[in-house]
Structure formats: C-alpha cells, structure tokens
Amino acid sequence: MGMLQPRNPNTFANYPLDRAGHRRKDAGWLSEALTRDDAQICAFRKDQPLVAEGASGLTPVWLGPAVLGLADKASPVIFLGLDASGAPHFAVSMGVRFNLDDSPLAGLGGFEDLRGSAPSLSDHACAILGCAKSLLDWHRRHRFCAHCGAPTDPAEGGWKRVCAGCATEHFPRVDPVVIMLPVRGDRALVGRQERFPPGMYSALAGFVEPGESLEEAVAREVLEEVGLTVRSARYLHAQPWPYPSQLMIGMIAEVLFDEDLVLEDEIAEAVWLTRAEASAALAGGATLSDGRRVFAPPRLAIAHHLLKAWAEEP
Numbered sequence: 001m002g003m004l005q006p007r008n009p010n011t012f013a014n015y016p017l018d019r020a021g022h023r024r025k026d027a028g029w030l031s032e033a034l035t036r037d038d039a040q041i042c043a044f045r046k047d048q049p050l051v052a053e054g055a056s057g058l059t060p061v062w063l064g065p066a067v068l069g070l071a072d073k074a075s076p077v078i079f080l081g082l083d084a085s086g087a088p089h090f091a092v093s094m095g096v097r098f099n100l101d102d103s104p105l106a107g108l109g110g111f112e113d114l115r116g117s118a119p120s121l122s123d124h125a126c127a128i129l130g131c132a133k134s135l136l137d138w139h140r141r142h143r144f145c146a147h148c149g150a151p152t153d154p155a156e157g158g159w160k161r162v163c164a165g166c167a168t169e170h171f172p173r174v175d176p177v178v179i180m181l182p183v184r185g186d187r188a189l190v191g192r193q194e195r196f197p198p199g200m201y202s203a204l205a206g207f208v209e210p211g212e213s214l215e216e217a218v219a220r221e222v223l224e225e226v227g228l229t230v231r232s233a234r235y236l237h238a239q240p241w242p243y244p245s246q247l248m249i250g251m252i253a254e255v256l257f258d259e260d261l262v263l264e265d266e267i268a269e270a271v272w273l274t275r276a277e278a279s280a281a282l283a284g285g286a287t288l289s290d291g292r293r294v295f296a297p298p299r300l301a302i303a304h305h306l307l308k309a310w311a312e313e314p
C-alpha cells in the first residue's frame with residue numbers, strides 16, 4: 001500500500017488500513033464493495049464494538065453484508081478502508097434497542113467498552129475500532145447543521161455530512177490537545193488531580209485554543225497549571241484518543257530553572273522525578289526520598305510513553 005508510518009508507541013495510533021480516500025466519493029464503488037464476499041463489517045452499539053474472545057485476547061467480530069439489514073438506518077455505513085488483500089472494511093451502528101441475544105448475531109461475541117477492552121485487543125484492532133468509534137459518535141452528535149439548523153445527511157462513506165437546507169459541508173472533527181512533560185535538567189515534572197487513583201501522577205494537558213500554535217498552548221498550560229515558564233517545546237508523537245475525538249499531541253517542555261511551582265486548583269500535587277524514579281514509576285511504582293509513592297499511567301495513555309521516552313533519553 002506504500003504507506004509510510006513512523007513508529008508510534010500509542011494505542012489507537014498506527015492505523016493499519018489503506019483509507020483509500022479516493023473511493024469515498026465513488027458511491028457506485030462503495031455500494032458494490034458492501035455486497036462483496038470479502039467485505040468486513042464491524043458493528044457497534046452505544047459506542048461499544050462487537051468483540052469476541054480469541055486465542056490471544058479479544059478480537060473484533062468481522063461480519064458480512066447480511067449485518068447491514070440489522071443496523072440502525074439512521075446511522076451511516078462508515079468506509080474504513082482496505083486491508084493488504086484489498087478487502088473493504090466498514091463499520092455500522094446498531095440501534096440502542098438492538099438485542100444481541102435475540103438476533104442472528106447471538107453467540108458471536110458481546111458489545112464491550114472499547115477503553116476497557118483496548119489492553120486485550122491487538123494494536124491494529126484498537127486503531128480501526130477507535131477510528132470507527134470516533135466517526136460513529138460524530139455522526140450521532142452532528143445530525144443538524146451548525147450554520148442553519150436544518151438536518152444533515154451523511155455522505156462520502158461517512159467522512160462528511162451535508163446540510164439539506166443550506167448545502168454546507170461538515171467534516172468529522174478532531175480536537176487537538178497538548179500533553180506535555182515539563183523538564184528541567186535531569187528532572188521531569190508530573191502532577192496529579194484529585195480524581196486520579198491514589199499515587200498516580202501524569203503529564204500536564206490542555207486543549208489547544210483558537211489562534212495558538214502547539215508551542216504557545218504548551219507554554220500557556222504549563223504556566224496556568226504549575227506556574228512555570230516554558231523556554232522551548234518539542235513534539236514527540238501523538239495519540240488519536242476516541243473519547244470522543246481528541247488528538248493527544250505529546251510534547252517535552254523545557255522550563256526555566258529558577259522558578260517555584262504555583263499549582264492551580266485542578267492540580268492537587270506535582271513532583272519532580274529523576275530518570276531513575278520515572279523508570280521505577282513506569283515499572284510499577286517509585287518511592288521518593290520523602291516517602292511518597294508514585295506510579296505512572298498505564299500503557300494505554302500517551303503520558304506513559306512520554307515519561308518512558310524521557311526516562312530512556314541518553
């Protein structure tokens with residue numbers, strides 16, 4: 001397929017299908033692809049994919065075209081792309097009242113929360129199901145035109161909606177969030193919010209605002225959350241986060257040496273870690289010199305991989 005994909009450690013990244021965007025405008029090709037024997041269709045109900053226990057964890061249940069007759073007619077069929085053998089992949093949503101046990105799909109698996117299932121799914125499955133979830137969720141929440149209020153209709157394999165009243169085109173949204181590790185010499189700062197599990201510390205994060213570059217958003221958030229001045233910020237890698245459609249943009253932020261922490265209310269505690277402490281926190285837990293126990297977020301979170309990348313820097 002000729003896709004160049006730099007290595008990315010994040011769950012929901014590394015989309016394995018060829019999105020074949022040029023096929024989205026080809027309604028004839030799409031409807032023919034939906035009848036093919038090799039068509040692979042995944043089903044969602046209330047944002048939860050149909051998955052089954054496999055030999056090495058959970059796997060998506062890929063269905064044939066017959067599932068289209070069971071799907072919610074108000075929800076579009078999403079064209080997800082082509083796999084290496086050219087098989088077209090799609091996603092559909094079942095109605096909220098769809099009863100799995102009373103349907104022809106009974107016994108094939110169960111609808112499971114994607115976030116809870118992600119650690120048991122393959123990286124490929126997470127990337128495909130995450131994309132499908134974001135798109136299905138966007139369609140459900142964008143049924144009316146933000147410009148004139150008239151109903152909108154899905155188009156182009158689910159990658160667009162068009163207003164029936166004023167013809168405005170609406171595209172799936174992605175919301176950029178900067179998530180950053182402030183660093184100073186050989187220390188990195190992690191913070192915790194009250195709602196975190198006891199002992200868990202993470203990177204700082206915030207939505208990019210209109211008119212901001214990534215570096216400006218990092219500088220503003222670090223100043224607001226912990227009172228430190230950012231000297232420079234560099235991009236590491238990003239994570240598509242389908243709850244509902246954030247792009248978590250991982251950054252390392254160098255901060256000034258001579259400033260004290262000033263925590264905003266949202267940040268209950270913040271602590272500077274050495275690389276050795278960060279490695280221990282990632283491996284299960286670090287005990288700091290003041291006796292505090294610190295552990296890092298799980299592998300599902302980009303904060304885990306930011307901290308790991310920094311801890312392993314030469």
Ligand SMILES: [Zn+2]
Nearest residue numbers: 145148163166
């Ligand atoms: Zn409109």
